Amino acid sequence: MSKDSTIQPSTILIVDDNPKNIQTLGVFLQTEGYQVEFAINGESALDWIKRATFDLILLDIMMPGMDGYEVCRIIKSDPKNQKIPIIFLTGKVDTESIISAFDLGAVDYIKKPFNQRELIARVKTQIEIKISREEIARNLRDIEHKNELITGSIQYAQRIQNALLPTEAIFKAYIPDNFILFLPKNIVSGDFYWTQQIEDIIFVAAADCTGHGIPGALMSMLGISLLNEIVMTKRVLETDEILNQMRDKLIGRLNQGNSEGAGIKDGLDIALISINLSQKLLTFSGANNPLIIVRKDTKSGETILIEHKADKMPISLHLKMKPFNKTTCHIMAKDKIYLFSDGYSDQFGGEENKKFSLNSLRQLFKSLYELPMIEQKQRLNEKFIEWKGNNKQLDDVVIVGLNMAESYGEVDFF
Structure with missing residues (x-):
């Protein structure tokens, strides 16, 4: 078995109150090899996030009950989930809406109707960024651990030197x-x-x-x-x-x-x-x-x-x-x-x-x-x-x- 076959596909959560949009997006993303889950409102999205780990969230703004802004605010206030990249996918095109999305921590903002190739490109970019950040964080933890070991050895050498x-x-x-x-x-x-x-x-x-x-x-x-x-x-x-x-x-x-x-x-x-x-x-x-x-x-x-x-x-x-x-x-x-x-x-x-x-x-x-x-x-x-x-x-x-x-x-x- 090759090493690449053990790599798990990235998982994306689509949050939209329109079943047709969910179906269309799901097909696009699954064709690209992503694992996809769906939520038709904010409450369902937050429930999913409690039960599973996601690499990206595509989030609509205008939904009944809890809108996308509130969903984003709750996610970003949770230290466990605040690093999940969120892309707003919405029909709201006014400047204030876009600024509000980025102020809440969104990494991108895509307007409906969207271009399929553009959407896939932006999704790939954000997932690659997330993977790179996680790899950097792992490397930093590894470096910190090695630095602790090296520092411990040097401190022991200091005790030997001081004894002389x-x-x-x-x-x-x-x-x-x-x-x-x-x-x-x-x-x-x-x-x-x-x-x-x-x-x-x-x-x-x-x-x-x-x-x-x-x-x-x-x-x-x-x-x-x-x-x-x-x-x-x-x-x-x-x-x-x-x-x-x-x-x-x-x-x-x-x-x-x-x-x-x-x-x-x-x-x-x-x-x-x-x-x-x-x-x-x-x-x-x-x-x-x-x-x-x-x-x-x-x-x-x-x-x-x-x-x-x-x-x-x-x-x-x-x-x-x-x-x-x-x-x-x-x-x-x-x-x-x-x-x-x-x-x-x-x-x-x-x-x-x-x-x-x-x-x-x-x-x-x-x-x-x-x-x-x-x-x-x-x-x-x-x-x-x-x-x-x-x-x-x-x-x-x-x-x-x-x-x-x-x-x-x-x-x-x-």
């Missing part, structure tokens, strides 16, 4: 006064933050992986895994060497060094610091992402900004593959330290719809110096939302802010 990120309690245990502004573009993020401590050395990183969403999240999980392996397992403590080994391992894991992985250009940018509590030293290494420190000048009392530049190359296979550098500086009490991705500065917005820019972010950090860290996070978030306006968020955002206190637990730091 350091908790607020862990961050506070290492550096109590801090904030993390973490704004994924999608449910999961290609940006990540990381921290660990080995003896009196605290490590902190903020990274930006290639892409966002699921691809970025997969890269972020790889990045976190590599940092933990290099620092916690292999006990590599120098920031430049951590990045060197991270790059080598990522190239190896993604097979970027051979023909199989030649097309994979994924990688990450990162700002990585180590804070040696006993020596009061901060060491920084960066792959494209800089480090910013804001402090009070001890002589002038002015708020100053110090920026440590990153190497202009990613953690990935790249044309430039030099060893990463490191810079070391003494840190002072009340220094504010910022590690971040480029998602904030690259966001378009404002009156001129341009990028926020790194320079604007520098000035924003500087202006926030006197505020508590939790309030700094709030101000940064509010400014981002204000700047973005009605624009879409273009990328993931992460900013880690650290306030260097005068002491850590029983250790007098400064």
